[in-house]
Amino acid sequence: MPVYLKNSDVQETEEITLHPVLETAAHPELKLSLPNFNIILHYDRQHSYDYIVEMLSNIFGYSPSTAFEMCCKLDISGRLVVFTGNRDQAELKRHQIINYGPDWRIPGCNDSMKATLEIAHPVVDFSVN
DSSP: OOOOOTTOTTOOSSOOOOOOOOOOSSOTTOOOOOOEEEEEEEOOSSSOHHHHHHHHHHHHOOOHHHHHHHHHHHHHHSEEEEEEEOHHHHHHHHHHHHTSOOOTTSTTOOSOOEEEEEEEOOOOOOOOO
16 A cells, blocks of 8 residues: 655655556446545644644635544544545645644754655445446
């Protein structure tokens, strides 16, 4: 699974291989689709809830109440998917997180929060229409 670390914008642990699927007369619904990526935010207890709520609202446009709810889930689980989108969108948003700056509310906080990218595994619907 590709992982992008805070200290390097383009560090991959595994290469993504896409196999083209040709559209056929028998199966016209078969087409090549690129994977989506999740941004995983990692909680480190060095950033205040206010900082996290402010960052999520400013970068992703979440309402303060939604951002606070996400912050509570992050505090409990230690990591949280905060965005899912195509690779370019996810890399841009992750870059904004890691460049957001330290939490000025907490003395000694020197860094932004840690965020990584992972390929989002699609939900497969096996229902018959």
